[in-house]
Amino acid sequence: MLPESSEPWTPLVFAHRGSSRRHAEHTLDAYLLAIEEGADGLECDVRLTRDGHLVCLHDSRIDxxxxxxxxxxxxxxxELDRHDFASWRTDLSGEGLITGRRGGVLTLDQLLGVATDAGRPMRLLIETKHPVRYGGAVESALVQLLRRYGLDRPDPERPLRVTVMSFSANAVKRVHQLAPRLPIVMLIDVWSVPSRIGWLPPGSTIGGPGVQLLRAAPELVERLHRRGCPVYVWTVNEPDEVDLVAKLRVDGIISDRPAYVIDRLRDMGHRS
Incomplete structure (x- = not known):
């Protein structure tokens, strides 16, 4: 049985690929809506194009x-920008899909601009995908871009704060070597001895388990907390999932439905 706590608890809510139940994922409209809905932060995946640009796409293919x-x-x-990445989805969620404007691929550079211009403090979680054709060049390009914005280290004077994430321990190590002060999430989607004892690989400072892993091993949150590691959980969309992470008092909730999660937390007394 996990101990109950009377301490105030208000987790960060991150929009997974933007408000991606209402708009096509990784589109400008999805991120603008997430900001409007009150998300504390945005989440994206990045990949490198053939000519070295970081684009916000999850899959290795664009199909x-x-x-x-x-x-x-x-x-x-x-070449990517000739395609429509905004209007491909049909509404399977029952939540009223908003058909976005036709639009080319969203670059990380553009998303950084959107997050910077949000008009309030904002966080951005950036996941580097592996294995990929260009290997460590992804992390190198990412840190170079963040350095250009002055975001390669925490700065309380800046309203935008960046955290990098990966399922790859090698990617975590590379980011830590290139930007030692940057917060890094080690994403966890398999049940392993290291995750069972709350161990994270060198360079990572935050644990990132999937919500299904927490169903099987809720004690993982407490073990990571004991080691001083915050816990960001993905992808939390359903009522019972919100209830679970609320009971476990995780530090960050990554969701396709940021407005829904915020409203449910508010009903539970965890948002003002």
């Missing part, structure tokens, strides 16, 4: 999320 075909890594930014 699912655009009207085009082919691998991200074999196309230039200009």
């Amino acid at each position: 699912r999320t655009s009207d085009g075909r082919g691998r991200v890594s074999t196309q230039t930014l200009a």
